[in-house]
Amino acid sequence: MAERLSAEARKQALGGIPDWGEISGRDAIGKTFVFKDFNEAFGFMTRAALVAEKLDHHPEWRNVYKTVEVVLSTHDAGGVTALDIELARAMNAIAA
């Protein structure tokens, strides 16, 4: 099972995934993606969903038209793990 990252390791990992930040009050990371329209936003979600399913690690996310707010945390580990960093990195690559 993925282990919860230390504050230091999480900070270092966040340095490598632009625009992801800590979620206040939770041991989680988050990012808000803004696209051109719903088609692009849901296209992003679909590609990210396939990655999530393959990793067996799923996001909390909210979509309103062209915006997708994502929060990542590893429930079983009670915080942010390498799985969250991997999914965050994949999401950035998809949205790029």
Add this chain to the structure above:
Amino acid sequence: MAERLSAEARKQALGGIPDWGEISGRDAIGKTFVFKDFNEAFGFMTRAALVAEKLDHHPEWRNVYKTVEVVLSTHDAGGVTALDIELARAMNAIAA
């Protein structure tokens, strides 16, 4: 453009779409769908997204693993319209 439904018309329409209810503090309707797993939940979202795009009317929705929380309102009309009822009905049919 779709017109905002009266309280009476909305109440009547809600009677025809099981498990949809008013969202407190907003002129909106909502429902929480619970599926077997992420595959089913995101499959539902994908089918609903195609309907939404066709209607040019999009949901606010949040997904956490097997759960999808949906809120529908028509921004331009400042409340619930026939478009919301149509999308809600389509979502129930997809989830059935």
